[in-house]
Amino acid sequence: MRVRLFLLTAVFGLVTLLACQEKDQNKEAGYIVQVSLGDWHSPDYTAEQIIGRIDTVSQMIPVKKVIIGWSQNKDIYQKLGTYLHEKDIKMLLWLPVFAETDEVCKNRPAVDLWGKVPDSFDPAAGEGFRFNCPCDPQNIANVVAVYDSLFSDCGFDGVFLDRIRTQSFVGDISGALTCCCQLCVDRFAKEGIDIQAVKDEKVAKGDAFFSASGYSPANGLIFENRVAAKFFRAKGYIVSSAVAAIADSLHQRGLEVGMDLFAPIIAPFVGQDYAILTQHADFIKPMLYRKTYAPAGIGYEYDLIRKSAPGATGYPDLKMGDAFLHSQLQAMERFKCEKYPGIEVNYREDIVPTSPEYISESLDAVLSHQFNGATLSWNIMEAPLSNLKSLFRK
Numbered sequence: 222m223r224v225r226l227f228l229l230t231a232v233f234g235l236v237t238l239l240a241c242q243e244k245d246q247n248k249e250a251g252y253i254v255q256v257s258l259g260d261w262h263s264p265d266y267t268a269e270q271i272i273g274r275i276d277t278v279s280q281m282i283p284v285k286k287v288i289i290g291w292s293q294n295k296d297i298y299q300k301l302g303t304y305l306h307e308k309d310i311k312m313l314l315w316l317p318v319f320a321e322t323d324e325v326c327k328n329r330p331a332v333d334l335w336g337k338v339p340d341s342f343d344p345a346a347g348e349g350f351r352f353n354c355p356c357d358p359q360n361i362a363n364v365v366a367v368y369d370s371l372f373s374d375c376g377f378d379g380v381f382l383d384r385i386r387t388q389s390f391v392g393d394i395s396g397a398l399t400c401c402c403q404l405c406v407d408r409f410a411k412e413g414i415d416i417q418a419v420k421d422e423k424v425a426k427g428d429a430f431f432s433a434s435g436y437s438p439a440n441g442l443i444f445e446n447r448v449a450a451k452f453f454r455a456k457g458y459i460v461s462s463a464v465a466a467i468a469d470s471l472h473q474r475g476l477e478v479g480m481d482l483f484a485p486i487i488a489p490f491v492g493q494d495y496a497i498l499t500q501h502a503d504f505i506k507p508m509l510y511r512k513t514y515a516p517a518g519i520g521y522e523y524d525l526i527r528k529s530a531p532g533a534t535g536y537p538d539l540k541m542g543d544a545f546l547h548s549q550l551q552a553m554e555r556f557k558c559e560k561y562p563g564i565e566v567n568y569r570e571d572i573v574p575t576s577p578e579y580i581s582e583s584l585d586a587v588l589s590h591q592f593n594g595a596t597l598s599w600n601i602m603e604a605p606l607s608n609l610k611s612l613f614r615k
């Protein structure tokens with residue numbers, strides 16, 4: 222009798238412990254907040270304005286990190302850093318890697334299969350969006366040098382790497398078929414890919430080069446054409462290995478490293494291999510933007526694939542609803558590093574028509590996967606109060 226009572230107590234204790242752990246996991250969901258200061262010049266906001274906004278948001282949710290960049294005004298980071306560190310919040314520099322750095326360093330641009338720089342346009346930024354070669358050692362060294370020379374004395378706890386990819390179908394098919402400069406041709410050869418054979422196959426097959434033979438959330442889109450499949454696999458390895466080298470250099474400086482990723486379904490087109498990148502990141506922020514009609518918006522990018530290669534078959538007609546969001550979250554479950562999927566909270570009528578309902582639905586989905594939390598993208602300063610109110614969780 223006494224033994225049975227002991228067992229019963231032990232089982233009850235274990236169940237209570239597990240329930241508490243699950244509750245703790247829920248309770249510990251943290252948030253990362255992004256502050257976009259504009260370009261390399263004068264910041265769009267003052268330190269006081271940013272502190273005021275972070276203060277408001279912190280009263281609604283536990284803010285763990287702030288990603289901010291990339292103005293060269295050091296004063297703003299030093300003031301903000303003092304405030305954040307008092308509150309035990311980390312400050313990370315938002316640093317673009319393979320695009321947008323031309324004002325601060327000289328880079329070799331990426332070129333397509335035919336040796337041309339793809340057209341590029343970012344309607345959100347309203348400016349050219351040229352990408353650089355991911356293989357050029359100088360381009361890679363430039364990124365770390367930009368941190369060292371411009372930001373190393375600003376009090377940052379880490380760096381958030383953005384633009385860690387090639388151009389997408391925003392630059393038509395040409396954008397996805399980068400980089401094929403001579404350096405990259407040699408690099409592809411080391412991975413067993415003959416770029417001339419890829420070019421011949423693309424010319425012979427036309428749009429069908431991009432056809433898919435299947436899709437599943439776990440495995441993504443499967444290329445029907447074997448040459449295309451091998452090209453994109455090797456591109457993922459080459460681009461992601463370059464990003465890994467940059468991340469490792471920043472880690473050596475004692476910095477935390479976060480990464481901005483395309484959603485799993487479109488990541489392979491831009492050279493983002495989750496399996497490689499997640500081994501070199503402290504955390505990832507997959508951009509699960511379903512209401513962004515600009516680069517990195519999932520529906521926007523997916524539609525561009527189909528518009529750029531209308532003869533390609535096998536692309537399912539994806540609806541950007543709740544079920545699709547869960548499919549993308551499931552696709553990243555198996556990767557080990559910390560995950561803070563990004564949800565847009567800012568609002569612009571033509572480019573980011575978000576709503577409180579959209580934010581609530583998205584955060585409910587993200588938090589239900591028991592990751593580390595969520596990132597409020599892509600600019601908390603442009604989030605209307607009605608959107609912010611939807612951050613209160615039940």
Ligand SMILES: [Zn+2]
Pocket residue numbers: 331332354355356357400401402403404405406
């Ligand atoms: Zn190249």
